[in-house]
Amino acid sequence: MEQIASRPSPDQVPLLKVENITKTFGAVQALRGVSFTLERGEILALVGDNGAGKSTLVKIISGVYPPTSGQIFLNGQVCTFDRPAAALAAGIETVYQNLALIEELDVADNVYLGRETTRWGVLGRWLGILDRPSMRRHTAQALGQLHIKIPAPTLAVRRMSGGQRQAIAIGRALTWGRELLILDEPTAALGVDETEQVLRMIEELRATRGLSFLVISHNMQNVYRIADKVVVLRQGRHVATLRKEETTVEEIVAYITGAKESAFN
Ligand SMILES: Nc1ncnc2c1ncn2[C@@H]1O[C@H](COP(=O)(O)OP(=O)(O)O)[C@@H](O)[C@H]1O
Ligand SMILES: [Mg+2]
Numbered sequence: 001m002e003q004i005a006s007r008p009s010p011d012q013v014p015l016l017k018v019e020n021i022t023k024t025f026g027a028v029q030a031l032r033g034v035s036f037t038l039e040r041g042e043i044l045a046l047v048g049d050n051g052a053g054k055s056t057l058v059k060i061i062s063g064v065y066p067p068t069s070g071q072i073f074l075n076g077q078v079c080t081f082d083r084p085a086a087a088l089a090a091g092i093e094t095v096y097q098n099l100a101l102i103e104e105l106d107v108a109d110n111v112y113l114g115r116e117t118t119r120w121g122v123l124g125r126w127l128g129i130l131d132r133p134s135m136r137r138h139t140a141q142a143l144g145q146l147h148i149k150i151p152a153p154t155l156a157v158r159r160m161s162g163g164q165r166q167a168i169a170i171g172r173a174l175t176w177g178r179e180l181l182i183l184d185e186p187t188a189a190l191g192v193d194e195t196e197q198v199l200r201m202i203e204e205l206r207a208t209r210g211l212s213f214l215v216i217s218h219n220m221q222n223v224y225r226i227a228d229k230v231v232v233l234r235q236g237r238h239v240a241t242l243r244k245e246e247t248t249v250e251e252i253v254a255y256i257t258g259a260k261e262s263a264f265n
Helices: 054-061 084-089 107-111 121-127 132-145 162-175 192-209 220-226 249-257
Strands: 016-025 028-038 043-047 069-074 077-079 092-095 180-184 212-216 229-234 237-243
Touching (some): 028 054, 028 069, 043 054, 043 220, 054 180, 054 212, 162 192, 192 220, 220 249
Parallel strands (some): 028 237, 043 212, 043 229, 092 180
Antiparallel strands (some): 016 028, 016 069, 069 077
């Protein structure tokens, strides 16, 4: 009797699979064929010198640009995100380097930005009446669970430190139940203590909630500490994928600078 092939269950396929992605902007070849997989609960660091193509790759994964060629799979399904909202709806939340928090708004308003809860259903939505008490309650609850110490959900973001802002941005992603968080240089603007808090938050969220992270960073010590896997880009080329336990900071840097040739050819 013939065996009917069953579909792979969600935990047998990688959460994210990037296959042979290329991107050209006019004469510039920003990406020349990048492939990697990100397993559920994995922390992947994307590294490379300025202009290597990191931000372009993240923008393709998060639906800002279409790739010139290649495919993205999420939970085994091919994805063609034609806009950021499509990636968001699929469970991919991206925290860009500038964070996109609105300085004058309070914490709750920032967490709910663009997805505000309105009172009185359809009519309220149409009139734009926000249910602030419920938004604040929900925000305080969500951030509280993350051990993010925010003075009060009613405090304007401009009065907060860099670490608190990063935490709010991550908290916003979590409030909406994402499974993949993409963080572009999450600690670049932070001091030593705040960097430590953000790194701990990433490690804890992976451990307690099984969240997956794709992190861009220039700080090799941080990368080496939190990443399970490191993908190195150089001038748009994918030059190495290294498992943390099989590499060193020196080797990662050698691939970034070109002192070490691509592992793939
Ligand atoms: N929108 C764009 N138009 C034209 N060229 C771009 C655009 N975005 C990025 N590039 C070019 O693509 C290359 C990779 O850039 P980027 O992805 O920003 O690198 P990284 O984030 O690693 O510093 C660079 O040569 C950059 O100038
Ligand atoms: Mg960049």
